[in-house]
Amino acid sequence: MSNVKKSLLALVAASLLSVSALANTGSVLSDGNLDSMPASSGWDLSGGYRWNNSQFLVSDPSDYYVALRAVGGIDSYMTQTFATVAGTLYTVAFDYISTKGGTQFGLLNGTANSNSWIDYEVLGKSSGLTNWDKATYTFTALSDQTTIGFVSASAGSRLYLNNISVAAAVPEPASMALFMAGLGALALVARRRRLKG
Numbered sequence: 001m002s003n004v005k006k007s008l009l010a011l012v013a014a015s016l017l018s019v020s021a022l023a024n025t026g027s028v029l030s031d032g033n034l035d036s037m038p039a040s041s042g043w044d045l046s047g048g049y050r051w052n053n054s055q056f057l058v059s060d061p062s063d064y065y066v067a068l069r070a071v072g073g074i075d076s077y078m079t080q081t082f083a084t085v086a087g088t089l090y091t092v093a094f095d096y097i098s099t100k101g102g103t104q105f106g107l108l109n110g111t112a113n114s115n116s117w118i119d120y121e122v123l124g125k126s127s128g129l130t131n132w133d134k135a136t137y138t139f140t141a142l143s144d145q146t147t148i149g150f151v152s153a154s155a156g157s158r159l160y161l162n163n164i165s166v167a168a169a170v171p172e173p174a175s176m177a178l179f180m181a182g183l184g185a186l187a188l189v190a191r192r193r194r195l196k197g
């Protein structure tokens with residue numbers, strides 16, 4: 001095999017590898033829309049919560065959301081652990097209504113416990129009790145698993161949640177350039193085969 005062919009094949013193989021790496025970091029959350037019953041959808045919940053589709057807050061009856069309600073001084077948590085690629089940047093986006101403020105969102109150290117935050121942000125009181133606010137948050141994954149969590153603390157605020165997504169940030173220009181080069185190499189190989197045949 002000629003050196004040119006070898007290098008072309010190597011380039012094609014590298015581009016395919018980079019594509020599969022991108023695909024693996026695409027959809028990382030299970031039921032981010034919360035339209036399946038939370039206990040069986042990949043989310044872990046503790047403390048008081050309601051899974052609801054009240055027309056007071058959503059117009060489509062198939063659009064469910066979760067309301068975390070701290071009851072009797074016990075914090076209410078909702079968490080999910082998912083696969084990540086260490087060192088990769090991710091963006092989290094979600095809709096929320098926080099009735100009194102002081103509710104929290106962030107990265108957890110694997111378990112739903114107020115001592116296990118790696119990083120968190122306090123969500124302030126929403127402007128209206130029927131107006132969904134949008135929040136975004138970015139983080140760089142520390143390992144091959146990441147846990148995000150939401151908490152309504154015992155102060156009594158309710159935290160309504162819907163449309164939660166986690167996506168890897170835009171692919172690096174270098175890997176996109178490699179992907180395009182790989183596509184070009186595939187086209188070139190196909191063209192040479194056609195010419196030979």
Ligand SMILES: [Ca+2]
Nearest residue numbers: 033035063064
């Ligand atoms: Ca929903």
